[in-house]
Amino acid sequence: MSAADGFNLAGLSALVNETEFGALFYQSALMANDTFTFVQQNGQVLTGAKNDTYKLPTMSSTATLQSGDGCGHNEVDETTFAQTTLTMVNVKVEGQFCPQTLEPYYLASTLPAGQHYSALGSLQANIIAEVERQIAKKMAILPYYGPTGSDTVTFANHWMKLLEDAYGINVGTTTPTSGGSAGTDAAGVFNIVESLADVFYNNADTAADANNGNIVVAMSPKNARLYFQNYRKLFGDNTITPSLQQLATGNYTTWIHPGTQIMIATQNALGTEGQIIATRKGNQVLAFDLATDATRLDLWYDKTDDLIYWRQRVKMGAAWRAINSSNVNYWGAAS
Numbered sequence: 001m002s003a004a005d006g007f008n009l010a011g012l013s014a015l016v017n018e019t020e021f022g023a024l025f026y027q028s029a030l031m032a033n034d035t036f037t038f039v040q041q042n043g044q045v046l047t048g049a050k051n052d053t054y055k056l057p058t059m060s061s062t063a064t065l066q067s068g069d070g071c072g073h074n075e076v077d078e079t080t081f082a083q084t085t086l087t088m089v090n091v092k093v094e095g096q097f098c099p100q101t102l103e104p105y106y107l108a109s110t111l112p113a114g115q116h117y118s119a120l121g122s123l124q125a126n127i128i129a130e131v132e133r134q135i136a137k138k139m140a141i142l143p144y145y146g147p148t149g150s151d152t153v154t155f156a157n158h159w160m161k162l163l164e165d166a167y168g169i170n171v172g173t174t175t176p177t178s179g180g181s182a183g184t185d186a187a188g189v190f191n192i193v194e195s196l197a198d199v200f201y202n203n204a205d206t207a208a209d210a211n212n213g214n215i216v217v218a219m220s221p222k223n224a225r226l227y228f229q230n231y232r233k234l235f236g237d238n239t240i241t242p243s244l245q246q247l248a249t250g251n252y253t254t255w256i257h258p259g260t261q262i263m264i265a266t267q268n269a270l271g272t273e274g275q276i277i278a279t280r281k282g283n284q285v286l287a288f289d290l291a292t293d294a295t296r297l298d299l300w301y302d303k304t305d306d307l308i309y310w311r312q313r314v315k316m317g318a319a320w321r322a323i324n325s326s327n328v329n330y331w332g333a334a335s
Contacts, residue, residue, distance in 0.1 A: 018106035025126050030133050031268045033140035036286065036294065038267055042216045043284030046086075049317060050289045055083040058322055086287055087157040088317035091142070093135050097127070097308040118301040120308065128310070132297055135312055139294055140269045143286055143318035148272070159284065159318050160275060163330050166323040170334040171195050176274060178226045183233025189223050189276070190230035192331045193257050193264065196278035199329045200262075206326050209280055213261040217278045220271035224252035224264070231258075275332030279320075283327050289315040 039045055061079040099117035102108055110123040120127060141148055146158040163169065172186065172195065179188025186195070196217060200210040209215050219227070228247040231240075240248050241258045254265045262278070270277075288294060293314040301308050320328055 019109050022106050023110055023122060023126065025130075027130060027133070031137045031140065031271065033136040033269075034267060035140040035143060035269050036291075038218065038265055039284055039286040042263075042265070042281050043279075043286065044282055044321070045291065046285060046287040047291050048289065049086070049088055049287040049315065052088050054086040054088070054287070054317075056086050056285065056319060056321055058082045058084065084319060084321055084323070085157070086285060086317050086319040087155075088287065088289075088315055089153060089155040090313070090315050091153050091155075092311060092313040093138070094309070094311040095131070096310070098306065099308065100306070117306065117308070128297065128299065131310065132295075135297070136295075139314075139316075141272060143316070144267075144269045145272055157318065159277075159320065160273070160332075162318075162320055162323060163275075163277070163328065164332075164334050169323065169325050169329045170332070171199065171329050172331045173333055176223050176226055176276065176331065177230075179230035179233050181233075183230050188230035188233075189219065189227035190234060192276055193217055193227065193262070193278075196276065196329050196331065197257060197260055197262055199325055200278070201260075203326055206280070211261055213263060214281050215262045215278060216281055217257070217262060217264045217276065218267045218270060219264065219276045220274055221252050221266045221268065222271055223274060223276060224266050227264070228252075273332065275330055277328065277330040279328040280326075283321045285317075285319040285321060287317040287319070 036045075059079060059081055062077045064076050066074060066076070097120060099111055099120055100115075102111060102120075102123075107123060110121045111117065112119065112121045138148070138151065142155060142158065144159050146155045146161065147153050172192065174187040176189045176192060177185060177187045179185050179191060183190070185191065197210060197215075200206040200215055206215075224247070228244070231244060231247075244255060244258065246253075246255055252266050254263055256262065257264055293312075294316060296314075297310060297312045299308065299310045322328070
């Protein structure tokens, strides 16, 4: 300091105010859980599933046109019953807080007065909100891909594993793109959806489903972006159909594939691997013992050890009602 300042502050440290805005936490970006909503709208959500395994029934019959000349009865047709397996898994997420460990830091100002902490004061809502965001991401990914990262739970029969193990429903395996310089490459996402749509339109039994809005395609937001880029390369910026106007304005949520009534929806969890799935509505199943368990976080204080505990426990499962090309097809790696 110069003498002109009138002060000699060499023995002081600059003031750092950590408390004024100390509880305005900035949270890093994290994938939102849109899996549950998607299945509610386009698949089946089953509740009351307390057992470990269930059999979901399917039924099909035959009808044979015979000559009607003369009398008699010649029965040749039959109804076939089959089953698909729904496997449940018990999942828990849990942790604990020791309020006393915050006392040496500025965070102590957020704690309640006194030493009998049964809560974390104004800090608690922030912490719980962040915990819930982290859990929601894992809950969105689990039915698609099973455990990820440091997860220790075992869940082998997730949706993608079931599809990868099936036969005759894989339309392509290469990494989705924007379609190359001309937009015509088969791996272009718009072209992939065309290929998936063709499977249903080329089947007399499912063509009406494709025409009547009973087919839904799920893809990641990244692939939705590639889809629009692929479309622009193929048809130009001046030929955007009304169904794609929302894509032109950056709304990658749901839209109708041009020339069809097939709905496309983004699924954040599919950003993990990038598969693109086309299925008849009602085919994708998500099961819970109690659906609200998937979003319920319990919090309690234990006087024995002065800890605040939290836990989320849910029993859930995933299945496809029917895995064949008449009901579900996908683009992505096959096992």
